[in-house]
Amino acid sequence: MIPEEIKNTFITYLKQNAHRITNERFLILDAALDMKFHFDADELYLQMKNNYINVSRATVYKTLELMNECNILTKHNFKGDRTRYETKIGRNHHYHIMCITCKKIIEFEYPEIEKINKKVCKANNLTMVDHTMQVFAKCENPGKCKHNANNYN
Numbered sequence: 001m002i003p004e005e006i007k008n009t010f011i012t013y014l015k016q017n018a019h020r021i022t023n024e025r026f027l028i029l030d031a032a033l034d035m036k037f038h039f040d041a042d043e044l045y046l047q048m049k050n051n052y053i054n055v056s057r058a059t060v061y062k063t064l065e066l067m068n069e070c071n072i073l074t075k076h077n078f079k080g081d082r083t084r085y086e087t088k089i090g091r092n093h094h095y096h097i098m099c100i101t102c103k104k105i106i107e108f109e110y111p112e113i114e115k116i117n118k119k120v121c122k123a124n125n126l127t128m129v130d131h132t133m134q135v136f137a138k139c140e141n142p143g144k145c146k147h148n149a150n151n152y153n
């Protein structure tokens, strides 16, 4: 079930930008909101396929972009790693640290960062509309890293 408010945000966005409103898009929205943590388009596509929901891969890619544009999802590109999305619904603003060895992603919140960014914007006569922070790090002992597997996300 897609919350009514989110559905309306999406419909309004699609209308305003002359995108077709199709049932497929809502199936993809529903599936995307169910995804935990960070996911890429192919993972969502496979997840839907496993649940016998038939949509084309191209439509999944396109619809994720639209959901990013209307602020339902956040899109991440971690140092050239595959493009990943995550839902913004019910999430606090947070930042990411990625281990460059095992690609594990840690999330953290730190409201001071937002304050500093706003302050710098203001000092330059700007109003902040969004901000992100990505930190890249490495495991202390990559060989023994328990996350050093392929099923990270």
Ligand SMILES: [Zn+2]
Residues within 6 Å of the ligand: 099, 100, 101, 102, 103, 104, 138, 139, 145, 147, 148
């Ligand atoms: Zn690591």
Ligand SMILES: [Zn+2]
Residues within 6 Å of the ligand: 038, 086, 094, 095, 096, 107
């Ligand atoms: Zn995140």
